[in-house]
Amino acid sequence: MPNHSLATENYSVEQSQAGAVLAFDFGKKRIGVAVGNTAVKVARPLATVDSEVTERRFALIGELIETWQPVLLIVGLPLHSDGTAHELTQLSQRFARRLSGRFNIKVIMKDERYTSEIASVTLREAGVTGRKQKAVLDQIAAQQILQSFFDEPHATT
Numbered sequence: 535m536p537n538h539s540l541a542t543e544n545y546s547v548e549q550s551q552a553g554a555v556l557a558f559d560f561g562k563k564r565i566g567v568a569v570g571n572t573a574v575k576v577a578r579p580l581a582t583v584d585s586e587v588t589e590r591r592f593a594l595i596g597e598l599i600e601t602w603q604p605v606l607l608i609v610g611l612p613l614h615s616d617g618t619a620h621e622l623t624q625l626s627q628r629f630a631r632r633l634s635g636r637f638n639i640k641v642i643m644k645d646e647r648y649t650s651e652i653a654s655v656t657l658r659e660a661g662v663t664g665r666k667q668k669a670v671l672d673q674i675a676a677q678q679i680l681q682s683f684f685d686e687p688h689a690t691t
Contacts, residue, residue: 553605556580556598557680558633559646559672560609560626565591566672568680569602577680579673592636599637607639610646610679642683649678 552572559566564584570577583594609630612622627643634641653674657663662670 551605554602555606555608555680555683556602556604557608557644557676557683558595558610558629559649559675559679560612560622560629561672562586562622562625564672565595565629566674566676567595567598568673568676569604570680570684572605575684577677577684579670579677582669582672592632595633596637599639604639607633607637607641608644608680608683609633609641610649610676611643613645613647615647644679644683646675646679649675649682652678 555570555572557568557570557577559568563586564582566579567581567583568577569580581594581598583591585591585594607630609626612620612626614620630641630643633639653671656674657671
């Protein structure tokens, strides 16, 4: 079994095989999930894992992995605007290590600064406001994380 350790953003799409990619916007209460493909490089919102129970979270994620058979997982790395770590930074890194260990799929950490704010603005512009955003905000943030990975200059096949 290959050892799939965590990688940073220096990883490119060329280094992975073609196929589906799942991205995660980790939160204490919810985890947003987006999906894309290394060939098309377009991310779309997929699901919200709405549970604080670790085993339930991984069971739901396991179902998504079974369905989509991803070749790569991206986990958002939350940082303060100045690039320093905060509480969620370590929790997201732990989540990424658990994904790698449980599913034996390469996991990349991707800077997610401002993705939730961008997602909120995007939803507001689409007419989704207030409490209605709660159900999809994390999915849209995960979509932002994945799309930014796909859009990087090195992310070409």
